[in-house]
Amino acid sequence: MKIAILSDFHLGFAEGTERAGESFEQAASALKLALEKGAELILHAGDLFDDDVPSQETWDRTFKLFSILNETKSSAVVVREKQGKKQEFHFSHIPVIAIHGTHEFRGKDLKNALDVLESAGLLVHLHAATAAVGQLVVHGLSGVPEKKALDALKLWNPRPRAGKKNVLLLHQSIKEFLPFDDEMIASISLADLPVGFDLIVDGHLHWKSEENLKEKKFLVPGSTMVTQMKRLEAEKEKGIFLWDTEINSIKFLPLPNQRKFLYRKLEFKDAGQEEIKQAVEKELAAILSQNFQQKPLVRIKLKGTLAKGLQHGDISFNELLERFREKAIVSIGRDFTTISFAKKLEELRQLQKSRKSITAMGLELLEKNLSQTDFNNAFDVREFFELLSAGKVDEAVKILSEQKKD
Numbered sequence: 001m002k003i004a005i006l007s008d009f010h011l012g013f014a015e016g017t018e019r020a021g022e023s024f025e026q027a028a029s030a031l032k033l034a035l036e037k038g039a040e041l042i043l044h045a046g047d048l049f050d051d052d053v054p055s056q057e058t059w060d061r062t063f064k065l066f067s068i069l070n071e072t073k074s075s076a077v078v079v080r081e082k083q084g085k086k087q088e089f090h091f092s093h094i095p096v097i098a099i100h101g102t103h104e105f106r107g108k109d110l111k112n113a114l115d116v117l118e119s120a121g122l123l124v125h126l127h128a129a130t131a132a133v134g135q136l137v138v139h140g141l142s143g144v145p146e147k148k149a150l151d152a153l154k155l156w157n158p159r160p161r162a163g164k165k166n167v168l169l170l171h172q173s174i175k176e177f178l179p180f181d182d183e184m185i186a187s188i189s190l191a192d193l194p195v196g197f198d199l200i201v202d203g204h205l206h207w208k209s210e211e212n213l214k215e216k217k218f219l220v221p222g223s224t225m226v227t228q229m230k231r232l233e234a235e236k237e238k239g240i241f242l243w244d245t246e247i248n249s250i251k252f253l254p255l256p257n258q259r260k261f262l263y264r265k266l267e268f269k270d271a272g273q274e275e276i277k278q279a280v281e282k283e284l285a286a287i288l289s290q291n292f293q294q295k296p297l298v299r300i301k302l303k304g305t306l307a308k309g310l311q312h313g314d315i316s317f318n319e320l321l322e323r324f325r326e327k328a329i330v331s332i333g334r335d336f337t338t339i340s341f342a343k344k345l346e347e348l349r350q351l352q353k354s355r356k357s358i359t360a361m362g363l364e365l366l367e368k369n370l371s372q373t374d375f376n377n378a379f380d381v382r383e384f385f386e387l388l389s390a391g392k393v394d395e396a397v398k399i400l401s402e403q404k405k406d
Helices: 022-036 056-071 113-119 146-156 231-235 273-287 318-323 339-353 358-371 381-389 393-405
Strands: 002-006 041-044 077-082 085-090 096-099 124-126 129-133 136-140 165-170 199-202 209-213 216-220 239-244 249-254 261-271 297-306 329-337
Touching (some): 022 056, 022 239, 096 113, 096 165, 261 273, 273 297
Parallel strands (some): 002 041, 041 096, 136 165, 165 199, 297 329
Antiparallel strands (some): 239 249
């Protein structure tokens, strides 16, 4: 069986802007590519929609999008099983099995957008359930709040069926794909993924990835359009995966006519407004000296330190963005550190390097701060610090009061 693996259409993204139709165009391109390559089944790994309650306009365009599937006739029967109950779904077109993502997530007793599409006979929605099509068994756990994701996976405890091809669909952050470790952002790591599956597919992450792990084949289809403006999206093409279960072959197929996305990072030291504006203008001019089939996306990330007294809000790029508006869709991100804040960070780094105890660090900071006040060395700083450490705030305040009286 040939299976097309897709994810993160984000239908309805940027509604009301010049990119409003892009999500549907890219999704249509993905579906047509799947049919063109002979796919007999489509798996979607979540965030089919961009909003949990899509607008009427998005619904209208979504139903027109799914009519593409009618180009391929089918008599497939999908059997969904959840908590011991089975339900059959009969398709006249290529069947779609999908999980919902974090964008479609709604409360326990509320219908989400994928439930609506299932009621319309367009797909089978899985959440902590399985769907069998011939010799293939799809195990699907839809997107849940990240802090609860690992617990939900363990509670569900999916197990591959013997003698079948088994694929696991998820829609969660994975620790190894993030720059920091925070269970509020990711509680699942690659080691937590169950073994025995022929393929594990994860949505949510917007750049494609393919990992061959011990006893695990892990796949991230990525989104079909750029939404997050992250560096990895500029480096990796958008597309779909095609899995031929007969020969166990997986191929990535890039989408044709993708909007070009360019990511640049500019770094500054103690920079003023004009220096920053001129650097951004120069970079944009260089990028847009090239020829593009359609208006490209450009993300410029600014990092470093600003000149003394200059704040983020003091720098306006409105005039510059307006000048390039007809040539590109430009986004500018600022990650500046003011000089005073940078100095404080450096002081903390130096304290950490000296490996002083927390008490010593606190006492030294207190002495330094007091030296810049009228109190200076007017009383025993160590005694004052020990009172604060012991929670004797009233006694510490009394010392200050007495010094003020003097």
